Amino acid sequence: MTLPVLxxxxxxxxxxxxxxxxxxxxxxxxxxAEHGLEALERIREGKGALLFLDLNMPVMDGYETLEAIRKxxxxxxxxxxxxxxxxxxxxxxxKLGALDxxxxxxxxxxxxxxxxxxxxxxASDAKQDxxxxxxxxxxxxxxxxxxxxxxxxxxxxxxxELLAKALNVFVELPIPTVNQIAASELHMVLSALDNATxxxxxxxxFTGDGIHGxxxxxxxxxxxxxxxxxxxxxxxxxxYELEALMDVSNLLTGxxxxxxxxxxxxxxxxxxxxxxxxxxxxxxxxxxxxxRWEQVLAIEIGYRLEGFAIEFDLLLLFPGSSLPLLEQQxxxxxxxxx
Amino acid sequence: MSDFSxxxxxxxHLKLGILGAIDVGIVVIDRAFEISMWNDFMANHSGKRPSxxxxxxxxxxxxxxxxxxxxxxxxxxxxxxxxxxxxxxxxPYLFRFPQYRPVTGTSPFMYQNVTLLPLHDxxxxxxxxxxxxYDVTDTAESARQVKKAAQxxxxxxxxx
Numbered sequence: 001m002t003l004p005v006l007x008x009x010x011x012x013x014x015x016x017x018x019x020x021x022x023x024x025x026x027x028x029x030x031x032x033a034e035h036g037l038e039a040l041e042r043i044r045e046g047k048g049a050l051l052f053l054d055l056n057m058p059v060m061d062g063y064e065t066l067e068a069i070r071k072x073x074x075x076x077x078x079x080x081x082x083x084x085x086x087x088x089x090x091x092x093x094x095k096l097g098a099l100d101x102x103x104x105x106x107x108x109x110x111x112x113x114x115x116x117x118x119x120x121x122x123a124s125d126a127k128q129d130x131x132x133x134x135x136x137x138x139x140x141x142x143x144x145x146x147x148x149x150x151x152x153x154x155x156x157x158x159x160x161e162l163l164a165k166a167l168n169v170f171v172e173l174p175i176p177t178v179n180q181i182a183a184s185e186l187h188m189v190l191s192a193l194d195n196a197t198x199x200x201x202x203x204x205x206f207t208g209d210g211i212h213g214x215x216x217x218x219x220x221x222x223x224x225x226x227x228x229x230x231x232x233x234x235x236x237x238x239x240y241e242l243e244a245l246m247d248v249s250n251l252l253t254g255x256x257x258x259x260x261x262x263x264x265x266x267x268x269x270x271x272x273x274x275x276x277x278x279x280x281x282x283x284x285x286x287x288x289x290x291x292r293w294e295q296v297l298a299i300e301i302g303y304r305l306e307g308f309a310i311e312f313d314l315l316l317l318f319p320g321s322s323l324p325l326l327e328q329q330x331x332x333x334x335x336x337x338x
Numbered sequence: 339m340s341d342f343s344x345x346x347x348x349x350x351h352l353k354l355g356i357l358g359a360i361d362v363g364i365v366v367i368d369r370a371f372e373i374s375m376w377n378d379f380m381a382n383h384s385g386k387r388p389s390x391x392x393x394x395x396x397x398x399x400x401x402x403x404x405x406x407x408x409x410x411x412x413x414x415x416x417x418x419x420x421x422x423x424x425x426x427x428x429x430p431y432l433f434r435f436p437q438y439r440p441v442t443g444t445s446p447f448m449y450q451n452v453t454l455l456p457l458h459d460x461x462x463x464x465x466x467x468x469x470x471x472y473d474v475t476d477t478a479e480s481a482r483q484v485k486k487a488a489q490x491x492x493x494x495x496x497x498x
């Protein structure tokens with residue numbers, strides 16, 4: 001019997017990647033949804049006996065979708081496929097009734113293993129005549145922006161995992177914002193990030209395989225008190241604010257670049273961080289910067305720590321000159337390695 | 339030694355030569371903070387030979403390092419296998435070394451940027467940490483001078 005399978009993810013890249021690696025011999029009818037609300041509709045129409053569900057999505061996220069499925073007692077089994085890989089995220093979705101939790105980016109082996117574990121598919125019961133099955137997901141168009149967003153999503157998830165581990169908190173992960181802007185607009189991006197009157201920021205250059213970029217961590221100064229406490233820094237010591245800023249930027253930047261590097265098959269070198277400003281207004285951060293490039297790709301990720309008054313933003317910036325190489329690497333990701 | 343071919347030994351010799359001559363400090367410690375590597379830069383600036391520091395506690399060899407603070411940094415790097423940076427604005431130095439230019443230099447000590455580098459063993463576990471020490475005295479000194487000049491500039495000139 002043909003199984004109706006639904007992939008729910010806001011990223012076209014993620015939908016395409018997952019569709020491509022589902023076993024070709026598996027007798028299914030594949031449907032897609034871009035957010036939870038759409039997924040619920042498909043399930044009610046009988047188009048999702050098995051649901052691959054992303055967590056961070058607009059309109060209705062994965063947690064809300066799981067809750068709705070339980071409330072309505074919908075007939076579907078859910079495998080969560082998430083870039084948010086904090087242990088707490090997994091614990092929460094399992095509690096909400098998910099069957100299993102799969103880390104992004106996933107691969108053929110993992111998917112086959114999980115499908116086998118729950119008896120959805122095993123290589124031995126593949127139908128002989130379906131073996132030449134057409135490759136799935138070929139007709140999914142992936143925009144450049146979607147590609148950057150999904151790569152950032154996975155990288156951001158890694159950073160969140162590390163941060164959660166280091167601080168023993170749950171990190172609320174947003175949907176990364178991707179903008180290709182003129183360099184002169186960069187200060188507008190920064191102002192939009194944070195309207196806090198006072199911020200502190202560090203920036204760190206990185207490079208790998210000809211791709212150059214900068215990772216900027218911008219900290220709302222009001223967050224320092226809680227942050228210092230979390231990190232175990234001595235609050236009486238005047239230096240703790242800089243320590244907190246550096247600790248967070250080390251963790252975020254390191255994990256994010258590692259996540260990014262793994263997906264792009266690039267090992268990045270990192271320069272030492274440089275302080276952009278302390279206790280300054282956002283617009284002052286770039287006062288010294290010269291607009292040497294015309295265009296810049298900016299990926300903004302705003303982190304919040306659950307239960308704390310802590311907010312900070314990670315900004316990944318790539319100058320226009322790095323974009324052709326970056327896009328070339330991303331193309332590999334889209335085409336897969338087989 | 340017989341496991342290595344002459345080419346491999348040559349190669350190793352070359353690498354060790356570069357590690358020795360490079361103008362960057364390299365220290366390797368284990369989880370007990372015992373030193374297992376101390377390159378020429380470290381030996382020359384501290385006046386302590388590798389044979390004098392190997393197997394000893396980092397905090398004993400360099401009492402200027404605040405143990406609580408450094409343990410926290412290092413343990414996080416060990417636990418999370420994540421690279422971490424310490425910049426001179428945080429702490430002017432990790433190791434208190436005299437300034438490199440004893441005659442024309444203005445600072446009494448060497449400002450340092452430091453990288454803590456988790457080192458994976460052959461089984462992929464992180465049991466050692468590399469401490470890489472960069473001399474940034476010139477950068478730090480000029481930054482301090484710019485700041486000083488800005489503070490002493492009459493307010494009406496600040497715009498420029």
